[in-house]
Amino acid sequence: MRHIISIGDFDRDGINRLLDHAGQIDRKKYDAQALDGKILAVLFFEPSTRTRLSFESAIARLGGTSLTVGSVEACSIAKGETLADTIRVVSGYADAIVIRHPKEGAARLASEFSTVPVINAGDGAGQHPSQTLLDLYTIRQSMPIDGINIALIGDLRYGRTAHSLASALSLYNARLHTLCPRGLELPETLSARLEEQGMEIIAHENITDIIPEVDALYVTRVQRERFPDSASYFNVASSYRITPELLADAKKHLIVLHPLPRVDEIDPRVDEMPHAKYFEQSRNGVPVRMAMLMQVMQ
Amino acid sequence: MRHIISIGDFDRDGINRLLDHAGQIDRKKYDAQALDGKILAVLFFEPSTRTRLSFESAIARLGGTSLTVGSVEACSIAKGETLADTIRVVSGYADAIVIRHPKEGAARLASEFSTVPVINAGDGAGQHPSQTLLDLYTIRQSMPIDGINIALIGDLRYGRTAHSLASALSLYNARLHTLCPRGLELPETLSARLEEQGMEIIAHENITDIIPEVDALYVTRVQRERFPDSASYFNVASSYRITPELLADAKKHLIVLHPLPRVDEIDPRVDEMPHAKYFEQSRNGVPVRMAMLMQVMQ
Amino acid sequence: MRHIISIGDFDRDGINRLLDHAGQIDRKKYDAQALDGKILAVLFFEPSTRTRLSFESAIARLGGTSLTVGSVEACSIAKGETLADTIRVVSGYADAIVIRHPKEGAARLASEFSTVPVINAGDGAGQHPSQTLLDLYTIRQSMPIDGINIALIGDLRYGRTAHSLASALSLYNARLHTLCPRGLELPETLSARLEEQGMEIIAHENITDIIPEVDALYVTRVQRERFPDSASYFNVASSYRITPELLADAKKHLIVLHPLPRVDEIDPRVDEMPHAKYFEQSRNGVPVRMAMLMQVMQ
Structure with missing residues (x-):
């Protein structure tokens, strides 16, 4: 799986495997350099500080770097161009995109235009896997x-x-x-x-x-x-x-x-x-x- | 060259050398630890998310750390003190300054008061090298x-x-x-x-x-x-x-x-x-x- | 000492030891990996760009990663929940918390609910150690x-x-x-x-x-x-x-x-x-x- 958009994309085995992996990580069994040199865009079109911090903490624990776009900035981008264009541009700056958006379906759309993996951090009434x-x-x-x-x-x-x-x-x-x-x-x-x-x-x-x-x-x-x-x-x-x-x-x-x-x-x-x-x-x-x-x- | 303020500071050879170097980087021939331990202040007195992200991505790719001052914060600094003072203070926190400013000439002024290298990321109707x-x-x-x-x-x-x-x-x-x-x-x-x-x-x-x-x-x-x-x-x-x-x-x-x-x-x-x-x-x-x-x- | 809340928590010897240590650091005698892999939440409930940058620079110089919550975000958190809850949540994301708050006593309160060390970066008319x-x-x-x-x-x-x-x-x-x-x-x-x-x-x-x-x-x-x-x-x-x-x-x-x-x-x-x-x-x-x-x- 290259993107994580919806919990519905997982079957029970897929969920269990991911939770098992999280359990290992919780017991400190992980490579703290796993994302060394990787840049992850954290693109929040609506504010959600807890979710943002939790993702950025996860990125840092794995040695990656966050490229944060807060909601004020993201909204000003959104006025100037289509989400498709924004995603294509941000794809050029980062190795993955974590996206939060007020509109249902935005994360799926983003995954269609992104050249890097996309994780849905909540899109409106939609998903929050x-x-x-x-x-x-x-x-x-x-x-x-x-x-x-x-x-x-x-x-x-x-x-x-x-x-x-x-x-x-x-x-x-x-x-x-x-x-x-x-x-x-x-x-x-x-x-x-x-x-x-x-x-x-x-x-x-x-x-x-x-x-x-x-x-x-x-x-x-x-x-x-x-x-x-x-x-x-x-x-x-x-x-x-x-x-x-x-x-x-x-x-x-x-x-x-x-x-x-x-x-x-x-x-x-x-x-x-x-x-x-x-x-x-x-x-x-x-x-x-x-x-x-x-x-x-x- | 210690600062990059204007494209006019480059002659044709200087441009070609820089583009050659960018080409090498593009082919992954660069030291990903080149800016290890270096702190770069990214000081944006007006919003320009694409330019900011692009610079921050470049900094991270070279192993450096960005110290970001977004436009809201930067403007509140600007009210309290002169640009000269701000630059002198920020010089004490960082190893280089990337500055974006709405006023033409601001980057050149910054370079005069900075004790660290300054890169112009666009100053008003002025330059955007x-x-x-x-x-x-x-x-x-x-x-x-x-x-x-x-x-x-x-x-x-x-x-x-x-x-x-x-x-x-x-x-x-x-x-x-x-x-x-x-x-x-x-x-x-x-x-x-x-x-x-x-x-x-x-x-x-x-x-x-x-x-x-x-x-x-x-x-x-x-x-x-x-x-x-x-x-x-x-x-x-x-x-x-x-x-x-x-x-x-x-x-x-x-x-x-x-x-x-x-x-x-x-x-x-x-x-x-x-x-x-x-x-x-x-x-x-x-x-x-x-x-x-x-x-x-x- | 696990938290630094007030200058009054230090005696003269404690101050001198800390200043001696700062002097060593100033002469480049420090471990630039001391905070490698550590995440420090920089939680600013009121804007203070200089103090924020100075702390974030200090964190980066020691190899740590800052998790920044600017004042706009912090204030929106503050509306939704008690400071105690915010601190408990942020404790789960970070290895230490640097807090700035407009209310006197906020940093002390934070230290009571935090599971990680707290540094007071200024709380209202209170302390700014x-x-x-x-x-x-x-x-x-x-x-x-x-x-x-x-x-x-x-x-x-x-x-x-x-x-x-x-x-x-x-x-x-x-x-x-x-x-x-x-x-x-x-x-x-x-x-x-x-x-x-x-x-x-x-x-x-x-x-x-x-x-x-x-x-x-x-x-x-x-x-x-x-x-x-x-x-x-x-x-x-x-x-x-x-x-x-x-x-x-x-x-x-x-x-x-x-x-x-x-x-x-x-x-x-x-x-x-x-x-x-x-x-x-x-x-x-x-x-x-x-x-x-x-x-x-x-």
């Missing part, structure tokens, strides 16, 4: 992914990370529990496709029903702008808030994940509990992205 | 520069790249064909100087007259703001647009150059024709700038 | 710090660098001369503490009284916004302006320091005099910060 791979990696650190009971909580309509994760989990016989504000349900086309692939999806109305049942909580942020007013936002947000009290009923091995940043979705007191894996999840972005970089660059 | 050198390099990849028939098309009044290229070509017995909207002709002082140096300049009114005659087209962007209204802009822009149909009459070896970004000046269908050299021209910026860096740093 | 250390280093290049007569001139109320330097000098039996516009005196709590520590503080009204008496002038900028109108600003600013004429009465070994940028406080003609040490002071930021980095990273 590195996030999904690090989510899976974090689950696998605690338990086998196969047959997992996982709850997706929050904005399931617009939450790209939840979509990609659900798709990938359909390869692992997972059971999906969902909890979300009315109107922010999983898109029907997605849930239909998942069920067709044999995934069981159980919609819940109440957080307390979910907690004792599942192995993992995947909490995402509900944006205030999705609600007509602050009151209804706070009403919903507080009814989902993960607290130590709520987790009293959880299985001992339950893990709490969150793609970050979290705002009010998780009580800071949860941070100290063994269930809390979201900061580790964030840290896991580095070895997972190192494995992705090695895959496209070799 | 690295662009001219990569233009010449691209021509030379296809044919000898000497005695070339070249057409400059577009905004010849404000187009700095066209001015610098024309000046350099006067060292190579080139014949200059020009085509531009009324009011955007070559500045008279420039054309007078070129003719004094023995250059033949032929002004054309019609693109179809030019195509069969020349060895190279150097197309530049005409900015919409130069026209009273959109209609007159589109009228002019479309009359100059380079298309496959137009190129049917071209010499087989004709090359089409453009400093990029292109907007409507060149039909994307031209991209696939052997005449199209503008993306290669952009790529050539890296070896040419590597040769420039080596020259000032040795 | 690297500036103080380079100020001390520059003094020591010209004379022993012990027993020095030094004048602080300018905005002594809000001038953080003057506060930190005064505190540090209280460890060296320095005599402090002050000259400032009415209303911009040293904060009383600070001057009370300094006097309690045995420091003699002599307030002056006239620049000409100070010049012949002191070994060092530490000039800081008075911001125009502190004054009701431009006229009173210029009146004050001009009465403090350091000129060659004024320095005619100075001791031969007098040094003039300024944290830069300078605006009108020092006549450019002073630049050529042997008294002028402010550009050297700026350059000294690199070896001093290299010594700080080595201290936290070893």
